[in-house]
Amino acid sequence: MNRHLLSIGDVTVEDIVRILDTAESFREVGTRVIKKVPALRGRTVVNLFYENSTRTRISFELAAKRLSADVINFSATGSSIAKGESLKDTALTLQAMGADAIVIRHSSAGAPYTLTKWVKGRVLNAGDGTHEHPTQALLDLYTIRERLGRFESLRVAIIGDVLHSRVARSLAFALVKVGADVTIAGPPTLIPPDAPAWGVQVSYDVDEVLPKLDVCYLLRVQRERQRQQYFPSVREYARLFGLTRDRVEMLPEGALIMHPGPMNRGVEIDSDVADLPQAVMEEQVTNGIAVRMSLLYLMLGGMGSEVGGDD
Amino acid sequence: MTERTLFRGGRVVDPASAHDAVTDVLVEDGVIVGVGDSASGGRARVIDCDGLVLAPGLVDIHAHLREPGREDKETVESGSRAAAAGGYTAVVAMANTDPVADSAAVIEEVRSLAARAGICDVFPVGAITKGLGGEEMAAIGEMAEIGVRMFSDDGRCVPTSRLLRNVFEYSKAFDVVIAEHCEDATLADGAQMHEGYHSYTLGLVGAPAEAEEIIVFRDLSLARLTGGRLHLQHLSASGSLELVRQAKATGLRVTAEATPHHLAFADEDLVTYDTNFKINPPLRTPEDREALRAAVADGTVDVIGTDHAPHSVEEKEAEFDQSPFGTIGFETALAAILTNLVEPGTISLARAVETMSTTPARILAAADHGGPIEPGRPAHIVVFDPSAEWRVEPPFVSKSRNSAFLGKTLRGKVLHTMYGGDLVVVDGKPQR
Numbered sequence: 001m002n003r004h005l006l007s008i009g010d011v012t013v014e015d016i017v018r019i020l021d022t023a024e025s026f027r028e029v030g031t032r033v034i035k036k037v038p039a040l041r042g043r044t045v046v047n048l049f050y051e052n053s054t055r056t057r058i059s060f061e062l063a064a065k066r067l068s069a070d071v072i073n074f075s076a077t078g079s080s081i082a083k084g085e086s087l088k089d090t091a092l093t094l095q096a097m098g099a100d101a102i103v104i105r106h107s108s109a110g111a112p113y114t115l116t117k118w119v120k121g122r123v124l125n126a127g128d129g130t131h132e133h134p135t136q137a138l139l140d141l142y143t144i145r146e147r148l149g150r151f152e153s154l155r156v157a158i159i160g161d162v163l164h165s166r167v168a169r170s171l172a173f174a175l176v177k178v179g180a181d182v183t184i185a186g187p188p189t190l191i192p193p194d195a196p197a198w199g200v201q202v203s204y205d206v207d208e209v210l211p212k213l214d215v216c217y218l219l220r221v222q223r224e225r226q227r228q229q230y231f232p233s234v235r236e237y238a239r240l241f242g243l244t245r246d247r248v249e250m251l252p253e254g255a256l257i258m259h260p261g262p263m264n265r266g267v268e269i270d271s272d273v274a275d276l277p278q279a280v281m282e283e284q285v286t287n288g289i290a291v292r293m294s295l296l297y298l299m300l301g302g303m304g305s306e307v308g309g310d311d
Numbered sequence: 312m313t314e315r316t317l318f319r320g321g322r323v324v325d326p327a328s329a330h331d332a333v334t335d336v337l338v339e340d341g342v343i344v345g346v347g348d349s350a351s352g353g354r355a356r357v358i359d360c361d362g363l364v365l366a367p368g369l370v371d372i373h374a375h376l377r378e379p380g381r382e383d384k385e386t387v388e389s390g391s392r393a394a395a396a397g398g399y400t401a402v403v404a405m406a407n408t409d410p411v412a413d414s415a416a417v418i419e420e421v422r423s424l425a426a427r428a429g430i431c432d433v434f435p436v437g438a439i440t441k442g443l444g445g446e447e448m449a450a451i452g453e454m455a456e457i458g459v460r461m462f463s464d465d466g467r468c469v470p471t472s473r474l475l476r477n478v479f480e481y482s483k484a485f486d487v488v489i490a491e492h493c494e495d496a497t498l499a500d501g502a503q504m505h506e507g508y509h510s511y512t513l514g515l516v517g518a519p520a521e522a523e524e525i526i527v528f529r530d531l532s533l534a535r536l537t538g539g540r541l542h543l544q545h546l547s548a549s550g551s552l553e554l555v556r557q558a559k560a561t562g563l564r565v566t567a568e569a570t571p572h573h574l575a576f577a578d579e580d581l582v583t584y585d586t587n588f589k590i591n592p593p594l595r596t597p598e599d600r601e602a603l604r605a606a607v608a609d610g611t612v613d614v615i616g617t618d619h620a621p622h623s624v625e626e627k628e629a630e631f632d633q634s635p636f637g638t639i640g641f642e643t644a645l646a647a648i649l650t651n652l653v654e655p656g657t658i659s660l661a662r663a664v665e666t667m668s669t670t671p672a673r674i675l676a677a678a679d680h681g682g683p684i685e686p687g688r689p690a691h692i693v694v695f696d697p698s699a700e701w702r703v704e705p706p707f708v709s710k711s712r713n714s715a716f717l718g719k720t721l722r723g724k725v726l727h728t729m730y731g732g733d734l735v736v737v738d739g740k741p742q743r
Contacts, residue, residue, distance in 0.1 A: 110632075169512070
């Protein structure tokens, strides 16, 4: 594996299989009474969160703690960042404190790349602006593999605000990499015109896409996109592109419904659809901890004594 | 005491006199007194130019010197020194200073700073609108009266067609040039780079090529309507070039500019989020870059301007979307053109000199600059080695080091710059 996980471009198909296989062995840890293994004892993991994200931060925190690493949470509010400290100075400070891995969430696309210029430890991108969110994609792949047993020729649609979604990018790149058949769908204003160059198909008609799917993946649609004139109203979005009760009937039997959360019930997904048995959002969350354990383990512990060193 | 300098045996490339031959040039008390083998003789400081090129000092039609206001990035003096190191003997100073150069007072201040430095000529550009606000016309007449030749709100365009029309009409009274940074502000809102495959993949807000083309079309239309004199700054999109080509074919008096970085790089260079490639207008596709190179060759693009834009290290080390636009350019411009256009045979050496000296001097009405290299002319001269290779790395002569060319190997090195008879750069080293 690459030194850092900044985008899905940093992992090969072989890496993905190894990450998911390793995650599988860590899944069991989460079912124990004492949910802890000593794999990363003495290692320091910093959660550097410039953007609030309770679920992702907690998931990474739990993952690191279950591996017995020391975890530091560093968030923008109420810290030196709020006092105007630059990313560089924050990075140098964390470096000086001996951070072995830095998990960064930032509102600016590319911030994890910038961070790698100043730190020796591993950098894990926990979501950067509208760029990528690679650990989310890997936990989604884990969930899909566990449920459906394969990726090859699996028909997946990613529906919604692809243009502004870091989840959509990472997931589309990862799925294409492992051989799935990916369609992105939504209003044309929210679909990048060059998307076919990613190796995906594009559709503006959800009803045409749904009957052919193994996985229906919905993206969060922020209400501010209406104010920015990407679509006329939230109501129209829900009617044309949302997964309504009626549309669920169009999905083939056994198709999964997925969402990275947090959901906007009533916008991209109807409230009772979110609670259907084929909707696996809670599994995604549970698997997220195992996949992040796997990544931290492979990037820090699984690599022997040079961990955190300069290679 | 008479001061004499003899440039011996260089290839003199001087488009203004259509001269391109190996010969000698003798300078006496700041003036060229002899060109040709007969120029030899007498007591003079001799500069051996064997294997080197001698050309009229370069003229930069697009540069930011940052003074007054951001002296931490550049001053008129440090900018002049960096310009001289790059072979320039005259540069403009764009109006986006603090205070903005929208009145004679600021223009005079910049001029006096330049005169005190005495390293190259500086031609301050006047703002078109007060405070670059895009609403009220700046004191164009007042500035024109004291010799300002070019006006620009560089960094943005004049926002409304109505105001630009009036600016064109009004400016006709003064024989001045209106230079436009063509960008539709609403289409480019929040943009960090060119909109296309790479912006979508990097998750950065993009500005489509049409943001430039729409304003190029508007500006050409209004120049035609009014008879105003339009200069299009740093064109980046192939569609813009096609519009200029058509306009010129119909006889419209318009000039167009390209920068060395748009001629060297493309949007694909941004994949590591290197802020030194964060430039406005953005680096566009490799196809646009090829179209731009062809446009320099066929005359659609008239001049190379550096858009020298110094920024502090802290600012350029920030997150990509928080970092300012721009790259420094004085010290790499000539080498970048030699490497990317002359070396592959896209343009001749004479065309390079024409676009970097002769034509910008003519547009700026800088009569002392741009050649011809003939007896009686002021001695503004650059001597460079066209084949020397060097790696671009700090330190720079400029106060800033935000160069898009960092780490690149370029071919062609400025060795000597003579400004008004003074050797301000010798063997690549600033002398003052």
